[in-house]
Amino acid sequence: MLVKRDLTVPGSPEIFVVGDAAHVLRPDGRMVPGVAPAAKQQGRHVAATIKARLAGDMNPRPFRYKHDGDLATIGKRAAAIDFGWIKLTGRLAWWLWGLAHIYFLIGFRNRLAVSLSWLWIYLTGQRSARLITQGDDDRS
Numbered sequence: 016m017l018v019k020r021d022l023t024v025p026g027s028p029e030i031f032v033v034g035d036a037a038h039v040l041r042p043d044g045r046m047v048p049g050v051a052p053a054a055k056q057q058g059r060h061v062a063a064t065i066k067a068r069l070a071g072d073m074n075p076r077p078f079r080y081k082h083d084g085d086l087a088t089i090g091k092r093a094a095a096i097d098f099g100w101i102k103l104t105g106r107l108a109w110w111l112w113g114l115a116h117i118y119f120l121i122g123f124r125n126r127l128a129v130s131l132s133w134l135w136i137y138l139t140g141q142r143s144a145r146l147i148t149q150g151d152d153d154r155s
């Protein structure tokens with residue numbers, strides 16, 4: 016949903032939308048990407064707005080997305096990293112991609128669970144998610 020710069024629903028300032036459900040435009044017209052860091056930043060922004068409102072500050076607070084860089088896996092043991100000041104591809108980038116994703120998970124339990132799951136997938140070659148991509152018409 017297209018939300019206002021302060022992440023509220025147009026016409027309903029008491030309703031906030033964040034994360035993948037929010038279509039947020041930056042000042043330059045580009046969209047805030049649908050990635051986890053953006054969702055986390057939006058969550059923090061809404062929490063700060065609610066706190067300010069409870070303290071009597073009702074002014075709209077525009078959300079500003081801070082892009083820290085790009086990490087993308089491009090296959091088993093290959094990834095691409097672009098932090099602006101450093102760009103990497105290949106196996107080292109893949110390890111950094113994995114470490115970054117585990118580091119940013121919330122809580123030790125989640126980090127351990129994902130690490131073990133990924134280790135299992137890495138060693139066995141099994142996929143963790145199976146997607147059904149064919150419709151009824153494709154069955155024969």
Ligand SMILES: Cc1cc2nc3c(=O)[nH]c(=O)nc-3n(C[C@H](O)[C@H](O)[C@H](O)COP(=O)(O)OP(=O)(O)OC[C@H]3O[C@@H](n4cnc5c(N)ncnc54)[C@H](O)[C@@H]3O)c2cc1C
Pocket residue numbers: 033034035036049050051052054
């Ligand atoms: C395959 C895939 C790979 C991705 N890889 C990356 C990546 O490498 N890096 C990155 O930054 N981002 C990645 N993303 C995007 C990232 O996952 C999302 O941007 C991020 O999770 C958005 O957070 P969110 O809180 O908006 O939604 P979600 O993380 O989807 O959380 C929504 C939660 O709401 C729950 N929910 C849904 N409906 C209801 C309901 N009716 N009642 C109660 N609960 C409900 C869901 O179960 C879910 O737990 C990836 C996404 C996908 C699909």
